Amino acid sequence: MGTTLAVALFHNNQVTVGHIGDSRLYRLRGDTFEQITRDHSLLQEQIDSGMISKEQARYSQNKNLVTRAVGIDPEVETEIHTYEVQAGDIYLLCSDGLSDMVLDEDIHATLGTLRANLPLAATQLVQLANDSGGRDNVSVILVRVVQEFAVRTGWLAKLKAWFK
Amino acid sequence: MAKLIMSLDNAVIREMALEKERVTIGRKAHNDIQIDNLAVSGEHALIVTILNDSFLEDLGSTNGTLVNGNPIKKHILQNNDVVEIGKYKLKYMTETPAGQTSVADFEKTMVLRAPIGRAQQAALAGSFGDTQVSPSPTVTTQSQPPRMAAAAVAKHPDKLAAIQILTGPSAGKELELVKNLTTLGKPGVQVAVITRRPHGYFITHVEGAHFPIINGKALDAQAHQLNDHDVVELAGVKMEFFLKNG
Numbered sequence: 001m002g003t004t005l006a007v008a009l010f011h012n013n014q015v016t017v018g019h020i021g022d023s024r025l026y027r028l029r030g031d032t033f034e035q036i037t038r039d040h041s042l043l044q045e046q047i048d049s050g051m052i053s054k055e056q057a058r059y060s061q062n063k064n065l066v067t068r069a070v071g072i073d074p075e076v077e078t079e080i081h082t083y084e085v086q087a088g089d090i091y092l093l094c095s096d097g098l099s100d101m102v103l104d105e106d107i108h109a110t111l112g113t114l115r116a117n118l119p120l121a122a123t124q125l126v127q128l129a130n131d132s133g134g135r136d137n138v139s140v141i142l143v144r145v146v147q148e149f150a151v152r153t154g155w156l157a158k159l160k161a162w163f164k
Numbered sequence: 165m166a167k168l169i170m171s172l173d174n175a176v177i178r179e180m181a182l183e184k185e186r187v188t189i190g191r192k193a194h195n196d197i198q199i200d201n202l203a204v205s206g207e208h209a210l211i212v213t214i215l216n217d218s219f220l221e222d223l224g225s226t227n228g229t230l231v232n233g234n235p236i237k238k239h240i241l242q243n244n245d246v247v248e249i250g251k252y253k254l255k256y257m258t259e260t261p262a263g264q265t266s267v268a269d270f271e272k273t274m275v276l277r278a279p280i281g282r283a284q285q286a287a288l289a290g291s292f293g294d295t296q297v298s299p300s301p302t303v304t305t306q307s308q309p310p311r312m313a314a315a316a317v318a319k320h321p322d323k324l325a326a327i328q329i330l331t332g333p334s335a336g337k338e339l340e341l342v343k344n345l346t347t348l349g350k351p352g353v354q355v356a357v358i359t360r361r362p363h364g365y366f367i368t369h370v371e372g373a374h375f376p377i378i379n380g381k382a383l384d385a386q387a388h389q390l391n392d393h394d395v396v397e398l399a400g401v402k403m404e405f406f407l408k409n410g
Contacts, residue, residue: 002275042214042276046240049238050238051219051238051239051240052240056240059242060217060240061216061217062214062215062216062217064274065215065274065275065276066274066275066276067275067276068275069275072275106344109343109344109345110344110345113345113347113357114345114347114357114370116351116355116370116371117369117370117371120357120368120369120370124345124357124359127359127361128344131361131362
């Protein structure tokens, strides 16, 4: 059996996200909580083709059918996108053990309430998934963008680097 | 395996198991389910079954296909859905009794792959737009009770609890702990959170240099279960935790 993957690389005020399967990246910016990655799953394709609504998807029996996974074929195509990053953003990388058990609204509420203490927020999310049934293992990574991290390219920066 | 129970004017006519991946419904004789009635189009509807899901599609019929009274073009059949074609009713029933499968069985993530060159794949893709998958022969069929049904179970403790402020300007104020998370204190100074869990209420330190004091003892970083009439001291304010009746 294969596994699924979500990775994020932060560089120059941007985040590059790669994912395979139904592991996800979410972003909390201000009060807006959004799923950034789109699952490679049968369910997502059903939603995209308009066959079922997101509401119906919650009750689908085929939540665990992914259309792409790591470890099945010798090679797998990773979906990669780059997004701009703002100071204050909080990013959540998680496995389907979290997103299948806990509603997006509850994840949002937890992150919103506990944004001052991310280690506690992560523990709380895992706890929430386990309290809701915890049918699968749960992986959660939280990232807070503390400040801008643009790469300096001006002549002054190069000069300073020279003297360091 | 799922089945359809066909009835006319509340009298059951016959029962059909959805054994094939594609089951066609129509007036003409070549259909898998033939309904010889003029209100039914020659090729009226199609049911594609993939693992445990059956998808109903209206094939552009003259009089349309209804599910539970609503006209549909495409629909994922749910247990006990009633499909209406003309005056005929087809009740869709899945034969997977919920809760019979062991937990370990249905949680494993499974991969769907498209075996190249399969006629069925082309047919499936044709029916459902840009869907590019078909069940791989290696995928085993497993019964999967809906997860959320179980998720709704025992999310909250039976008893509702509340916090009453004992000192300070808001003394006497009561706060019911109805949410999963309730934060107390002043952001930037001292904040604690009370989490509502199936087996009770827990208080945890969130931010600030000082930890909350429960019954005169300072907490550590761990969550602490609250008991009836515990006194919590936070940012200089005392409050009492108590369980409500009923």
